[in-house]
Amino acid sequence: MQVARATIFDVAQRANVSIKTVSRVVNREPNVRDSTRQRVESAISELRYRPDQSARNLASHRSHLIGLVYDDPAAYELPSSGYIIKMQEGALRACRAGMNELLIHPCDFRKKTVGAELKALIRDARLSGIVLAAPLSNMPRIVRAIESTNTPLVRLSPGSVITDLPTVVTNDREVSAEMVRYLAQLGHTDIAFITGDPLHEAVADRFLGFQDGLAQSGLKMIKRFVIAGDNSFRSGEACARKLLQRKHRPTAIFAANDDMAAGVIRVAGRMRISIREQLAVAGFDDITLSRQLDPALTTVRQPLARMAEHAVAMLANHSEHSNYECVPATLQIRESTGPAPVKH
Amino acid sequence: MQVARATIFDVAQRANVSIKTVSRVVNREPNVRDSTRQRVESAISELRYRPDQSARNLASHRSHLIGLVYDDPAAYELPSSGYIIKMQEGALRACRAGMNELLIHPCDFRKKTVGAELKALIRDARLSGIVLAAPLSNMPRIVRAIESTNTPLVRLSPGSVITDLPTVVTNDREVSAEMVRYLAQLGHTDIAFITGDPLHEAVADRFLGFQDGLAQSGLKMIKRFVIAGDNSFRSGEACARKLLQRKHRPTAIFAANDDMAAGVIRVAGRMRISIREQLAVAGFDDITLSRQLDPALTTVRQPLARMAEHAVAMLANHSEHSNYECVPATLQIRESTGPAPVKH
């Protein structure tokens, strides 16, 4: 079946040029006359020539392999792995566009050995670039390990940007403030916040945004309405219990991610507190679960696919892109938020 | 920074053998004296030698690249993408063990062009093997397209196995029967079933298992208690509404997947029907959501990671494995099922 593939020699022969010229055309190098280029190009398409990556890599000493490194959901039974699919989707799109391949590498960031593991990965797989997802991207130890190999690196959502490393973020802080202003406009004044995993800096920015939003709405933060969660569904439940058992309870709860917000909804349901009528709940991320909850969750849609796409593009084509890219997130208003209950 | 990598020549020199002998050791070929092998192996580890994949591939005309092809969740806002992460996890594990690399390829099975798309993928990426997930694995058109390229293929959960192609399955039918027997033992006699996506054959096997289970428990199937869903959360809700609005309603509902079971739980909640006390609900898959529901869902745990691992191992090492592997699923009894309500 399998017909022998055309090689660069076949193309050269057919176009009546040397293989070097074909190589120039394929690699978009200068110094080729237009008429020559066209001849070569038609030969390429007639023969359906595709350069052999292995030969290319071997001769050029570079791989066209980009590594996507993220926290391993299998290591902790992470609740919502949908964000990984989103990242992969975007990264894949950019890889195809840039003739690159994608190597996925989930890893357990709690292990002391991640740094060494990533160095070995870079070495063994000869990665030509790495996209590092949060929270790995905000861990200096890990970032430094990768930097020490001189492999091009783009960080995804590293939170407060300290270095001048190539970075793609979303506007966690601004959009969180926007959510708070939205709640305030609905008449809410007693707004609680459930903070997320302290190791995850981008999530910490959401808390800053919460404070901004309160200030912008002329509200002040009520200390006992700020409770520490850890991004998990369970922690959302625990925090909700603490908040809702009080005599004076908040009329709105903004959780730093959707999983925790889902926990809030579950607990409120059990306590027979009506979401939306008696309690507004908002989350962050827009995971699939948020549409399956009852009521559907008001949240922030994080453009993860486009962020990952940008990151790979920065790697593949560093000249045309800036060092820092912000892909804005947007409010997704659904059913879990409504006007504040009137006080009696 | 980057120290020059050791090549096969360096190793040969250090071990005082020819490069061919090093190659033999690396590739686990026979005909090497034990003492020689050991000398070579210590040279390899002293020099931290890792064979160059590109050179290897180029010389051997094989790529060591395995493609994992599955339905693209981005194409339909598929509810639970967790199963993909699980498959990737297992496939990745087997790839590392076998010195292979993994290329992930989500694709939209409803497009007429998938066959051509996969052929192009195989050609361009020079895949040395493909693992095809359900429901793509039960679509003759797609399977034939891949077969026509002579690329080794392993199918994951293709449902009723018609051909002798290498296949990895789980015991959908048997374990579904087991679930029904479990419900019957709890005293349930009016058990409803919500069928899944008709394009997905492995899911159809679950319905067969449902019938087996009834028969084994001396129960007969009640036609009006069998309702057609399509694997989606929404369809689970719709089916539940139909089932529960009747004057004579089932005391247990077994849905062909967890998403639909989640829909049942939501609807029952709205109708103030108490799950477990008044209605037992069971699902299939054990997606993350099933643990976050209230009450937590009784379901079937599908060993997707190990199935994918097996599939890749079959590809990498076809001699040592049989052509057909069944990794059994197991019941996960949680909170959503209990004794049948006593009749008044």
Add this chain to the structure above:
DNA sequence: GTGAAAGCGCTAACAC
């Protein structure tokens, strides 16, 4: 602008 020749690091085929 274009081409010739020398590898890249490995495997395959065969010799010893």
Add this chain to the structure above:
DNA sequence: GTGTTAGCGCTTTCAC
């Protein structure tokens, strides 16, 4: 058991 040699299909260097 072990070694020799000739490529694999490309990029690189340098010559023209």
